[in-house]
Amino acid sequence: MRHATAQKNIEDRHGGPGTKLVHNSIEEIKNAVNKLPIIPSMTYSVVASPVRQAIDTANNVATLLKTTVSISEELRPFGLGVLSGLSREEAQRDFPCTAILMGKWRRGEIEINELIIPHGESITSFYSRGSGSINGISCDKNATIIVSSRSILILLSSILLGRTIDPGGGYKEIPFRNAEFLVFTRFGSQWVLDSKMSFFNRNVLHTLVK
Numbered sequence: 445m446r447h448a449t450a451q452k453n454i455e456d457r458h459g460g461p462g463t464k465l466v467h468n469s470i471e472e473i474k475n476a477v478n479k480l481p482i483i484p485s486m487t488y489s490v491v492a493s494p495v496r497q498a499i500d501t502a503n504n505v506a507t508l509l510k511t512t513v514s515i516s517e518e519l520r521p522f523g524l525g526v527l528s529g530l531s532r533e534e535a536q537r538d539f540p541c542t543a544i545l546m547g548k549w550r551r552g553e554i555e556i557n558e559l560i561i562p563h564g565e566s567i568t569s570f571y572s573r574g575s576g577s578i579n580g581i582s583c584d585k586n587a588t589i590i591v592s593s594r595s596i597l598i599l600l601s602s603i604l605l606g607r608t609i610d611p612g613g614g615y616k617e618i619p620f621r622n623a624e625f626l627v628f629t630r631f632g633s634q635w636v637l638d639s640k641m642s643f644f645n646r647n648v649l650h651t652l653v654k
Contacts, residue, residue: 445505445591445625448472450497453622459521460529462495472623473504481627481641482509486587493519493592501623502591509589518577522595525564549617556615571609574599594620604628604635605652619648626652 448469452460482488490513492502499515506513527535527542535543542561549559556567578600581588590600598618607614627641639649 445476445501445589446594446597446620446622447495447497447501447591448476448504449622450500452497456531456533457529458532458535459524459527462497462499465497465500469501469622470504473501474508476623476625476643477505477508479643480589480625481638483587487511488587488589489514490589490591491516491519491581492590493521493596495521495593498591498593502589505589505591516577518573518580519590519592519596521593522570522599523565525561527561527564552616555611555613556609557611567609570599571603571615574603578603589625594618597626601626601628601637601652605637618652619645621645 447465449466449472450469451463451466452458454466457463488509488511490502490506490509490511492498492513492515494515494517499513502513526539527546530538532543535546539562545554545559546561548554549556559567574596581590590597592600597620601618602608602615605614607616609615623643624645625643627638628635629638630636637649637652639653642649
């Protein structure tokens with residue numbers, strides 16, 4: 445699940461330490477939790493990225509589900525280097541070449557391995573971090589709800605969908621909106637996207653399942 449709307453979303457800022465949720469975000473969270481495919485016989489755990497908007501969202505989710513929250517450093521958002529904490533307008537003004545590259549990747553015009561951000565995290569390191577966090581989750585026989593930023597959710601979804609960061613590997617932007625979630629079910633060693641259970645734009649879901 446992507447975190448609910450935060451002040452940084454209103455200001456169109458990306459990366460950075462995070463910000464508080466806005467007033468109507470609690471309703472977004474309640475709406476999302478009401479659509480979660482909760483199975484009474486299962487135990488649910490909530491894991492949050494170490495940024496404020498994800499932690500605050502996760503705490504609200506956990507309260508509604510009467511469970512607890514843990515924070516995972518492995519799930520920290522992608523390190524945006526010089527773009528961290530900047531609004532889109534500030535990025536275009538201060539680092540125009542990097543901002544253009546970021547825009548091209550989001551539009552699917554370049555591969556993820558072509559997105560080089562000065563002082564940013566390497567995509568190889570980021571992908572490895574995501575794979576490690578999924579390996580930890582797959583040892584858990586119960587249900588795990590991950591609340592994070594878009595970069596982490598694109599990463600985890602891509603790994604579960606079998607997409608890689610190699611040229612032609614299919615790693616691309618997935619337009620998670622605030623408080624949207626995807627549901628994956630594990631069958632043995634394989635993860636399957638459950639499009640009927642996911643609270644997501646149906647056109648995007650169709651693209652993901654194809």
